[in-house]
Amino acid sequence: xxxxxxxxxxxxxxxxxxxxxxxxxxxxxxxxxxxxxxxxxxxxxxxxxxxxxxxxxxxxxxxxxxxxxxxxxxxxxxxxxxxxxxxxxxxxxxxxxxxxxxxxxxxxxxxxxxxxxxxxxxxxxxxxxxxxxxxxxxxxxxxxxxxxxxxxxxxxxxxxxxxxxxxxxxxxxxxxxxxxxxxxxxxxxxxxxxxxxxxxxxxxxxxxxxxxxxxxxxxxxxxxxxxxxxxxxxxxxxxxxxxxxxxxxxxxxxxxxxxxxxxxxxxxxxxxxxxxxxxxxxxxxxxxxxxxxxxxxxxxxxxxxxxxxxxx
Numbered sequence: 096x097x098x099x100x101x102x103x104x105x106x107x108x109x110x111x112x113x114x115x116x117x118x119x120x121x122x123x124x125x126x127x128x129x130x131x132x133x134x135x136x137x138x139x140x141x142x143x144x145x146x147x148x149x150x151x152x153x154x155x156x157x158x159x160x161x162x163x164x165x166x167x168x169x170x171x172x173x174x175x176x177x178x179x180x181x182x183x184x185x186x187x188x189x190x191x192x193x194x195x196x197x198x199x200x201x202x203x204x205x206x207x208x209x210x211x212x213x214x215x216x217x218x219x220x221x222x223x224x225x226x227x228x229x230x231x232x233x234x235x236x237x238x239x240x241x242x243x244x245x246x247x248x249x250x251x252x253x254x255x256x257x258x259x260x261x262x263x264x265x266x267x268x269x270x271x272x273x274x275x276x277x278x279x280x281x282x283x284x285x286x287x288x289x290x291x292x293x294x295x296x297x298x299x300x301x302x303x304x305x306x307x308x309x310x311x312x313x314x315x316x317x318x319x320x321x322x323x324x325x326x327x328x329x330x331x332x333x334x335x336x337x338x339x340x341x342x343x344x345x346x347x348x349x350x351x352x353x354x355x356x357x358x359x360x361x362x363x364x365x366x367x368x369x370x371x372x373x374x375x376x377x378x379x380x381x382x383x384x385x386x387x388x389x390x391x392x393x394x395x396x397x398x399x400x401x402x403x404x405x406x407x
Contacts, residue, residue: 108141111264119259129149135260136264165186167194168197178206213233220235265298271296271298275303275306278307279311294338302340341381347367357395
């Protein structure tokens with residue numbers, strides 16, 4: 096039986112998403128129709144990886160090989176004319192293909208409106224679309240659609256209604272340790288060291304990939320095939336890795352609150368020499384997630400966990 100484990104054997108974590116996608120793939124194997132997917136997630140949590148893995152499971156009924164795959168950076172799509180002439184006419188005209196619309200929140204409004212017609216669900220699993228002399232038959236048995244974004248709130252609600260939403264989540268420290276180990280199988284690690292590294296990766300699989308490369312470079316430069324606590328301390332110093340993988344600017348915010356106590360947003364922004372929006376929508380987000388700061392009616396202040404950063 097087709098299961099998430101057999102379909103995604105080398106993808107760690109995101110179990111709920113993989114189960115849902117496996118269900119859709121089993122349906123595709125019987126009907127040749129997959130729902131239009133919308134993958135939403137923070138950056139680095141595997142949207143593109145999972146989209147490509149899903150696409151590889153959508154087989155051409157004649158060749159029994161994966162359908163052709165096209166990955167679009169939606170920021171490069173400027174208007175509907177370009178979309179029709181350079182994408183629909185070239186790739187969607189009488190082809191069997193899976194198309195990934197990456198960062199789909201960047202789609203122009205006229206393209207979004209066209210997609211409402213193209214993706215409109217119906218029992219025939221087929222739509223007609225015309226634009227300035229171009230005529231297309233969109234057969235969902237031949238063309239499959241995947242959308243991905245870090246900003247689902249910016250998508251037009253009617254487009255979201257046509258998509259099957261799958262939310263990805265941050266990786267646990269244990270999953271990040273597994274990802275590190277998968278990429279560093281030839282290196283022997285001191286017991287527990289991967290679990291020390293994982294909290295600095297911000298729940299981000301892409302960060303785990305980068306860290307794997309750093310560890311490989313470190314070991315090759317040292318001429319070693321094992322990695323221990325001393326090596327991790329050395330690498331942290333070289334790369335200036337802060338607790339929880341915080342950035343310098345995030346640490347600076349904690350230092351300001353430690354020095355000055357509770358501050359209102361406009362005071363904090365002034366001391367950080369940043370706009371209030373930059374502090375509120377950028378710097379604070381990860382610190383609140385870690386419960387290092389709290390926002391009250393009277394301002395921002397360190398939590399007990401935030402104070403511990405300066406005593407550990």
